[in-house]
Amino acid sequence: xxxxxxxxxxxxxxxxxxxxxxxxxxxxxxxxxxxxxxxxxxxxxxxxxxxxxxxxxxxxxxxxxxxx
Numbered sequence: 001x002x003x004x005x006x007x008x009x010x011x012x013x014x015x016x017x018x019x020x021x022x023x024x025x026x027x028x029x030x031x032x033x034x035x036x037x038x039x040x041x042x043x044x045x046x047x048x049x050x051x052x053x054x055x056x057x058x059x060x061x062x063x064x065x066x067x068x
Contacts, residue, residue: 006036006038006049006051008030008038008049011030011032011033011038012030012031012032013028013029013030013040013042013045014028014029014030014031015027015028015042016028016029026041026042026043027039027040027041027042028040028041028042028045029057030049034054035053035054036051036052036053036054037051037052037053037054037057038050038051038052039051039052039057
């Protein structure tokens with residue numbers, strides 16, 4: 001599978017409501033990108049982001065909410 005560089009410099013990041021409130025283990029997601037959900041570590045905003053399909057991210061969130 002070929003990889004391509006995705007420019008996320010202007011992405012609107014928000015901290016996940018499931019992130020640790022004490023400043024550790026914080027996950028941010030970027031909204032408003034059709035078909036994909038970028039995810040990054042809020043402690044390293046210049047670091048890499050993982051990009052999931054919207055369907056894959058939705059399945060993951062549902063599984064976490066369900067206790068999996």
